[in-house]
Amino acid sequence: PQVNFSHANSRVTAVLPTGESVVILLYGATVISWKNRFGMEKLWLSDAAKLDGSKAVRGGIPLVFPVFGTAPDHAPTSKLPQHGFARNSRWEFLGKSSSESAGPSDTSVKLDFGLSSNTLEDGVKSQWPYTFSIIYSVTLTPESLSTSIVITNDGAEPIDFQVLMHTYLRVNDISQIQVTGLEDSEYVDKVDAAKTKSQSGAVAITGETDRVYTPAKGPSNAVAVAEEGETIFTVVRDNLKDVVVWNPWTEKAAGMGDFEPKDGFKKMICIEAGSVNGWVSLDPGDAFEGAQTISD
Ligand code: BG6
Numbered sequence: 001p002q003v004n005f006s007h008a009n010s011r012v013t014a015v016l017p018t019g020e021s022v023v024i025l026l027y028g029a030t031v032i033s034w035k036n037r038f039g040m041e042k043l044w045l046s047d048a049a050k051l052d053g054s055k056a057v058r059g060g061i062p063l064v065f066p067v068f069g070t071a072p073d074h075a076p077t078s079k080l081p082q083h084g085f086a087r088n089s090r091w092e093f094l095g096k097s098s099s100e101s102a103g104p105s106d107t108s109v110k111l112d113f114g115l116s117s118n119t120l121e122d123g124v125k126s127q128w129p130y131t132f133s134i135i136y137s138v139t140l141t142p143e144s145l146s147t148s149i150v151i152t153n154d155g156a157e158p159i160d161f162q163v164l165m166h167t168y169l170r171v172n173d174i175s176q177i178q179v180t181g182l183e184d185s186e187y188v189d190k191v192d193a194a195k196t197k198s199q200s201g202a203v204a205i206t207g208e209t210d211r212v213y214t215p216a217k218g219p220s221n222a223v224a225v226a227e228e229g230e231t232i233f234t235v236v237r238d239n240l241k242d243v244v245v246w247n248p249w250t251e252k253a254a255g256m257g258d259f260e261p262k263d264g265f266k267k268m269i270c271i272e273a274g275s276v277n278g279w280v281s282l283d284p285g286d287a288f289e290g291a292q293t294i295s296d
Helices: 122-127 249-255 262-267
Strands: 004-008 011-015 021-025 030-035 092-100 107-116 132-140 144-153 159-165 168-170 177-180 186-189 195-198 209-214 223-227 230-238 242-247 268-282 287-295
Touching (some): 011 107, 021 107, 021 132, 030 144, 144 159, 262 268
Antiparallel strands (some): 011 021, 144 287, 177 223, 186 209, 209 242, 223 230, 230 287, 242 268
């Protein structure tokens, strides 16, 4: 049995012999679907998400780079739109590789995407005139979905950036969700004047939530999402120190034209692995590598 693969209509689709599947748009290298072997969708995607390249995708896994939010006071990124340009750029598909670790029932596939200063649109280049290349890999196994990024500074000056995998996880009922792995960690509360606070216990979502955690236990310690006490996702990070927890709740969802259905906030939680508190500084010739693995 082989990986069933297609590359057409500006998207890449792969289905494992065991039935799990993933769909990635070249626009933003945005993962828009991840299904388990029973065909059950694991990611949340808005019914009104634009998939035609006219706007960043509302749902799935948009990639935030090189700025998280906007940074008007940070000169190198001050001209960039919210969350940067990676999620609005067309990426190149570089190829696929599949591997079997313990026979066909354990086949996995890795799909590679590229974006560099050579392929960026001119308008973006003038807003962020650095020389760089990025390889973004999406790996599907029967047990997990991983996304990893390698960012290389090919220029002659240092590059400051932020990066974030803005994952919209699908849940059944937000009121039953608890997020663990963030205990005793500091976070910036973006819905309370960006105050720094300390988390005690598990996180429950009871209103608009927009927090940047820097987990005390470090990246390899999983952040877990449980619903009615049962773990439905675990997220393990590699070299991504921060975790954003976001749910727009009623008013914010109502204000987003591409967020449908309006009560869809009850069906999603964003657990976003990244490095967004402060800047990563990359010297000429150096590369940064970061990854997340989501298991269900
Ligand atoms: C989150 C931010 O990562 O993304 C939020 O913490 C933001 O502040 C959200 O509202 C969605 O951003 P956008 O640009 O996709 O609407």
